[in-house]
Amino acid sequence: MNPLRVFIADDEAPARERLRELLTDIAAELPTEVAGEAQNGLETVERLPASGAHVLLLDIQMPGMGGLEVARHLAGLPTAPAVVFVTAHDRHAVEAFELNALDYLMKPVRTERLAAALRKAAAAGPPPKEQLAHAARQPREYLSVVERNRIVLVPVREIVFLRAELKYVTLRTRSAEHLIEEPLVGLEAEFAEQFVRVHRNCLVARAAGSDEEPHWNVVLDGVAERLPVSRRQWAVVRVLVKDA
């Protein structure tokens, strides 16, 4: 049997060390090998895709990007890993996080539980995106685009607009354009604080509105395109432009 490839993500070095030790301890009943390690959220998103990991042991509280958001970006990979969350929070907090539906372990981790969780996660495969989104509760700080086997992160605060086109949503920053596969409705709900709908197919960053030409097109700072504003949405947009 091929060993299970496990990736370890935790910001505390002793915690990673402990997990490596435990993996060695359970080697007889569940052969594993460490596919890679990362010490913060961004590093995990960067390193995991090329590691060929089957399962990710993922600390929830990490600097840079929390574990839940990390898992949401990884879920877009064609070969997304199974995820076992690891947390130092108590059961009460786990319930508050609504992690119940996902696989999780509490620190300090026990060998038996580790073996059982790895086996279960490996059999179940990657966690469903909806469950992750439900557990996350907070809007993401990044949107991600999968390019070949790499994840490109775009900070939400750099996005100027999001426009639905056929199957995709175009995501535009001042310097680049990407296509993402997410429904605009979901994005609108998640980022209601940062974006406003100016048209049936378009969300614009509230912070990016320019008041130079407050007519039937939205002119956006630093972007050449002008976006049409529908009659129905004009009242909303006009208030925003006046406020700016």
Place this chain on the structure above:
Amino acid sequence: MGHTRKRGALLKHRSMPMSIKQNFTADAVPDFRNLGVMARVLLAVNAFAFAAALTAEPNWSAVLDRFLRAAAMVEPMLLAAMVALYVLSPALARLAYWQGCAAVLAIALAVSGAVHAAVAPPDNGLAALARTLGLTAIAVVSLLAYLRLLTRAYSPALSEARLQALQSRIRPHFLFNSLNAVLSLMRRDPRRAERALEDLADLFRVLMQDNRSFVRLADEIALLERYAAIEQLRLGERLEITWELDTAPQDALLPPMVLQPLLENAVYHGVEPGTGAGRVVVHIERRGARVLVRIENPYFEEHARRAGNRMAQANIRERLQLFFDAEARLATRVAAGRYVVELEMPYRPAKA
């Protein structure tokens, strides 16, 4: 970490029977050097004079006029009496409660008599002097009764209950992460694991004990260092603590577990959210009759917005108030990307 303090000195002093009740015991002569007591006396006497004027005169201008005339007499008496009480306060504190009250009354009567003789027009006879002394006696007795009620309201049962409730709590994630770090050391470095468990034990001993007595600053600093040693184990090079304790008054008394939660906050909000190294500064010094503490850490605006939890600070503020009344101050500010907490309290040396 740049410290080489003796380990093991922590718990010896901790049992010192230095009761916090010195501010709050029901039957103790009020501390006339306490800002809160002074403010209350000033306010009450003036309110008393104003009320007297209010009942004696029919309209507002007459009331004001009478109050101002009374004030010309009352204020010199009040100030002179308060200076006398301030000077004699340590001596008064050594007397039994009733003797102390009698002494306070005698001082107030002597002072107001003297001021009356100096200020009042000479043609006023003995009747006026008797009136002044009578009013002084009423004011003194009612104030002493009021201050006694006030201390009773805070203690002993009520303030003890509140202190229990206010005892600071270590975040559970700190405990479990620390245990996890110790577990990782067990095989590789058993001696270090032992040391870490000893540190944890000391920390929790203090947390769980009855935190109602003042502690010496030296003990509180030892506790900070134990806590820091555990965090260091967990966070490694990410945590960089600069200790500025050269002029810290080791014998100063302060409420227990006031500094540790501030350092814990600094690590939790200032170091853990960062991917790189974070520097925390712990600065303690004595400046005249005050003890100043400054703890600073890197400021993460995004994290602060999301976490938004200042429970520990509210808790400490309330505890400081219970121990020091209006004489302690806790202030926070953000300056040049650093979050700074400043704590100021009166310097009260432990009696050797």
